[in-house]
Amino acid sequence: MTEGVVGTTEGIGAAVSRANAIRASAVVGLFMLASAWTYAIDARYLYFSAYLWFGFVYGMSLQYGRFCMASAIRDLFAVGVPRMAVGIMIAVVLFSLVSAAVTVAGRSTFHASPIGLYSVAGGAIFGFGMVFTGGCATGSLYKTGEGSISALLVVLSLSFTQAFFVETNLLDALVPASWTSSAAAKSMPAQLTVTQGWYDQFLAGYVWDLKSVVAGDALGFSSPFAKAFIGNSLVNAILPAIAILAVIYVVWYRKGWLRRNKDAAPGLGREVAGWWSMVTASKRTAIAGLVLGVAAGLQMWVMQALQQKFGISNAGELLAALGHTSGLSLQDTVFDPGYFYVTTQEAQGAAWVLAQLGMNMTQNIFFGMENGIPSPLANPVLWMSVSVVGGSMVMALLANEFKLKMPTREIAVWAIGGGILMGIGARVGLGCNIGAFFATVTNGDPSGWLFGLGMTGGGWLGVKFFNWWIERKMAKETPLGF
Amino acid sequence: MYRLFTPFAWLFPGLRRGSGGQGVAVARAVEVPGHGAVVADDCLDLSGQNCLRTNLATKRALDGARPGSVIEIVSDNLSSVETIPFMLAGHGCVHLGTLHLEGTWKIYARKQGADEGGSE
Numbered sequence: 001m002t003e004g005v006v007g008t009t010e011g012i013g014a015a016v017s018r019a020n021a022i023r024a025s026a027v028v029g030l031f032m033l034a035s036a037w038t039y040a041i042d043a044r045y046l047y048f049s050a051y052l053w054f055g056f057v058y059g060m061s062l063q064y065g066r067f068c069m070a071s072a073i074r075d076l077f078a079v080g081v082p083r084m085a086v087g088i089m090i091a092v093v094l095f096s097l098v099s100a101a102v103t104v105a106g107r108s109t110f111h112a113s114p115i116g117l118y119s120v121a122g123g124a125i126f127g128f129g130m131v132f133t134g135g136c137a138t139g140s141l142y143k144t145g146e147g148s149i150s151a152l153l154v155v156l157s158l159s160f161t162q163a164f165f166v167e168t169n170l171l172d173a174l175v176p177a178s179w180t181s182s183a184a185a186k187s188m189p190a191q192l193t194v195t196q197g198w199y200d201q202f203l204a205g206y207v208w209d210l211k212s213v214v215a216g217d218a219l220g221f222s223s224p225f226a227k228a229f230i231g232n233s234l235v236n237a238i239l240p241a242i243a244i245l246a247v248i249y250v251v252w253y254r255k256g257w258l259r260r261n262k263d264a265a266p267g268l269g270r271e272v273a274g275w276w277s278m279v280t281a282s283k284r285t286a287i288a289g290l291v292l293g294v295a296a297g298l299q300m301w302v303m304q305a306l307q308q309k310f311g312i313s314n315a316g317e318l319l320a321a322l323g324h325t326s327g328l329s330l331q332d333t334v335f336d337p338g339y340f341y342v343t344t345q346e347a348q349g350a351a352w353v354l355a356q357l358g359m360n361m362t363q364n365i366f367f368g369m370e371n372g373i374p375s376p377l378a379n380p381v382l383w384m385s386v387s388v389v390g391g392s393m394v395m396a397l398l399a400n401e402f403k404l405k406m407p408t409r410e411i412a413v414w415a416i417g418g419g420i421l422m423g424i425g426a427r428v429g430l431g432c433n434i435g436a437f438f439a440t441v442t443n444g445d446p447s448g449w450l451f452g453l454g455m456t457g458g459g460w461l462g463v464k465f466f467n468w469w470i471e472r473k474m475a476k477e478t479p480l481g482f
Numbered sequence: 483m484y485r486l487f488t489p490f491a492w493l494f495p496g497l498r499r500g501s502g503g504q505g506v507a508v509a510r511a512v513e514v515p516g517h518g519a520v521v522a523d524d525c526l527d528l529s530g531q532n533c534l535r536t537n538l539a540t541k542r543a544l545d546g547a548r549p550g551s552v553i554e555i556v557s558d559n560l561s562s563v564e565t566i567p568f569m570l571a572g573h574g575c576v577h578l579g580t581l582h583l584e585g586t587w588k589i590y591a592r593k594q595g596a597d598e599g600g601s602e
Contacts, residue, residue: 066564071533079537081568134532256571403558403585411532470538
């Protein structure tokens with residue numbers, strides 16, 4: 001009996017089902033309606049729409065390229081496939097160049113993170129967790145858009161874990177005395193109890209005492225062009241990315257390439273050809289990396305331009321002007337990075353839900369003093385996360401790839417457990433694979449590489465553990481028939 | 483550990499009990515573009531599995547396949563569908579094609595014989 005064939009993955013653009021085309025149009029229509037309706041109410045809602053549509057582009061790109069940092073680490077260590085790791089390095093190089101241009105133009109909204117070992121620790125916990133969930137923070141978002149309920153469980157687990165983690169006092173016994181005394185010595189608002197709560201003391205008593213720097217400044221460049229392009233982009237992003245690609249090529253790709261190209265003349269030309277073959281092996285991933293890199297840089301430009309247009313430095317001022325006065329921080333600010341970010345706004349969403357259930361979520365630095373807890377409808381950065389899901393959904397529908405997938409109980413447990421680790425890691429590392437790695441290394445902040453190092457190490461450990469677990473399970477299961 | 487979910491199973495009727503472990507599908511003939519009619523000797527159904535499990539199970543299957551045999555890998559995990567073709571060469575297999583059917587993908591790989599360089 002011969003099965004009918006719809007097509008190969010190479011020719012999949014051929015036939016979008018009518019139902020999927022209608023669904024995709026509905027999603028796009030919903031976002032367009034939200035943009036148009038809010039703009040009609042007040043033109044300043046354009047700020048929200050900018051976050052929304054950039055998120056939409058990210059979602060489409062992530063889904064198209066199956067772009068996921070968990071995949072990058074997992075596939076490399078588990079099965080020796082460097083596709084995703086290569087794609088990420090492409091995105092890093094491109095984003096760094098666009099970011100440098102944005103910085104030179106005086107449009108950057110980036111702020112470097114303090115440099116410290118906390119980045120390695122946070123990255124390690126995050127990386128370990130994301131192996132179990134099957135997706136990083138952005139990977140889980142775009143896979144939610146594809147219909148994966150286990151990915152949605154990861155997003156929810158990660159979000160609520162963060163909210164609990166920054167508020168809880170349960171870990172106070174683990175706080176070093178030096179953190180407590182350093183936090184107490186800072187002039188903090190009376191409404192915050194910064195000598196209670198592990199996370200408050202971690203921030204006020206440890207992180208805030210560390211120095212932050214960008215490579216361009218550290219290298220002593222005075223010219224803005226040299227600072228941005230040579231210091232931040234070339235030294236902090238491009239050269240390390242090339243070095244990583246070289247290691248990946250030598251360790252994971254070269255042997256197979258040489259076996260497949262026995263007739264190629266030995267020498268530098270053959271190695272360059274092999275290296276280029278590795279970089280272009282997956283067109284989807286390369287294209288996604290290119291779009292993500294450019295769009296992420298452009299978003300900084302656009303958001304800063306809108307801040308100038310509306311005469312604000314933080315979306316909190318905008319919310320207040322628009323009448324959304326509840327949920328602002330003590331400084332009348334909200335989380336407003338001005339670039340691609342994921343975990344903080346998700347934590348805000350979870351905290352808002354918990355606040356509606358009666359929990360006091362504002363007696364801490366993270367929400368109470370820095371980021372606020374605006375309503376999800378009045379949280380522009382959360383609009384971006386929602387539209388990442390939407391963009392991914394549209395791309396999946398147009399490719400007939402959307403499928404509602406319910407997890408098994410085992411996968412649900414991994415998703416929730418891994419999400420908890422990712423949530424803790426994201427807060428300890430002051431961000432996730434995007435906020436603490438991708439956005440930082442591409443803007444000259446070396447702390448991003450510390451997070452990346454931790455994430456890679458934690459991911460490696462996660463792969464080793466999961467490999468052992470799966471092998472153990474598969475050995476017990478029914479033989480596969482061959 | 484998974485029994486903790488049992489009292490809540492009525493909330494999530496879709497949560498499948500089983501581990502969704504690899505199913506073995508009956509071998510059948512399939513038309514693979516560029517290769518004509520192909521009969522898959524060994525079939526591995528990994529629908530519903532997460533990325534890592536899909537990749538590891540595939541790796542195990544590829545290493546255990548008989549030289550010359552055709553393996554059909556069924557998956558609905560897009561990340562793995564993208565990764566698996568890149569895995570094949572490292573396990574002595576060639577990629578015959580990937581079919582996108584309703585909500586699922588089928589990847590066809592042929593294990594090379596020792597004389598074809600499929601020594602791994």
